[in-house]
Amino acid sequence: MRITPIALTLLLAAVTPDVDASVQSLADVVVIAEHSKVAVRPEDLPEAVKSTLSGSYAEWKVSSAYLVTRDDNSQYYEVNIKRAEETSTLNLDKYGKKID
16 A cells, blocks of 8 residues: 555644644544546557547547556546537546546
């Protein structure tokens, strides 16, 4: 399990005793799992992802893209697309296939 800086801060704050309080047990600490999210330029997306976008989503323009790494180290691309006033988010694996 990776401990993010936010989770580490929460953990330290939870176990640091207050002046009038006793030390809390670690069982009382809730750690929130986060995904790592790194911005990717649309032109740097894998060819398979670009192929999916240019095929099924040819009318849409990529407004932003991110490489998301889950806690289990699996990765996918979160691609935000726009057409006129309509927006949508696609989650695609490195092979350009939609994932949930």
